[in-house]
Amino acid sequence: MTMIERARKRRMHRNLVAGAVAATLSWTVAPGAIADPVDEPTIEVNGGEFSLPTRVEPADHVKDALPEVMSGWLFRDADTRAMQLDDFENQGMIFADSGAEAWDTVEGTEGKSCASCHNDIESMKGVRASMPKMNEAGDDLWSMENFINDCRVNRMGAEEWAWNSQPMKNMTAAISVQSRGLPMDVAIDGPAQSWWEKGKEMYYTRFGQLEMSCANCHEDNYGNMIRADHLSQGQINGFPVYRLKDSNVVSIHQRFVGCVRDTRAETFKAGSEEFRALELYLASRGEGLPIEGVSVRH
Amino acid sequence: MQRPATMPLTLAAMILAATAGAGLAADPPAPSDLTWNEGAIDQSLTGQPGDPAAGAEVMTTNALGNCVACHQISAMPDVPFQGDIGPMLDGVAGRYTEAQLRGIVADAKKTFEGSMMPGFYKGEGFIRPGDGYTGKAAEEPLPPILTAQQVEDVVAYLVTLKE
The missing domain is CATH 1.20.5 (Single alpha-helices involved in coiled-coils or other helix-helix interfaces)
Known part of the structure; x- marks a missing residue:
């Protein structure tokens, strides 16, 4: 068409x-x-404190799939868009604040908080933009949640947080906010390449009784309406998002679970190898888009 | 309507004879037993005509066919938020025969290779088949999304969409 x-x-x-x-x-x-994606070149947050581009040139590895890489913000209604323009209106910031508080809270047998090793949470600037990435041992692709739990268990002597638990989502929100405005830039070569290939294959696999792939909606039909829903490109630069429907922050994998479930398929688990691979592939499709986390979506 | 506690024997016998004669006693074919004719299905799945009003209901109800999620139908001006993923259905009865429409509703991919449209009377051949919208696994064959009667009702509505 x-x-x-x-x-x-x-x-x-x-x-x-x-x-x-x-x-x-x-x-x-x-x-x-x-309406069509709105014609706004930037998201101006806090009266210009952050000026986040909404459309960027596709990276080489997405040129064939997308003529232009677009923020999901462009596809939302005016009220939802407005909420992201002011951190006081953005309910997601409440969760990020809770995460920042937890950053300074001592937990576990070692008597440490995150700040004991990493100092101020501002030291996390850039982390979100490079996630997911290979772990230090180089034998596994880790999302931010994996890095957080590794610290909690191995450095703090604290309990793991469940992937979609409130404290985990609060922490990923707090860490993501530090990278607001930085361009998404994940490594997809070297040991990450096979993960990327796997994620790409998943993206085009038509799952479930509805036989729908990510691409059916988010590559072939972004800008179109599926009933009352305005389909976006399904970019993940806004995650964790504050989702009005949930009145809570939602993790990347939580959204994946919902999408695959909605194809009448057996979904994958949050934190699974499959979803980490898909996360890497999607992050690479959004290369160059600024981190918006915590964004507001409906 | 209140069902009578007992039925005169002669009446029961008449009904039995009538239903047997019209083939109504037979179960509709399972999705895997359909007879395809180049993407079309010539035979009604129920052996009787569908009800277009019931079909319109199936087409506009989220939990049923929800055809309007992707298709616009001008003849349904009161149905809000009609999607624009698939082609408009206005005049569709002039473009396809009833048998072709039945086949497209049952499994559109047999007519349009690679179509995004789900098969609404299809039970197997899926990747990671799930139990409805629970996200849990389910064994194939899955119950089709629509019953045979609902498919016939939808077809009965679609054949009214002439230009």
């Missing part, structure tokens, strides 16, 4: 929806809530 055909279809769709809204009167959604 050409861009013009797409645009015409979308226009017809808008007219149809506007008509339906007018007809039922019970819908409180403004007609402008459903």
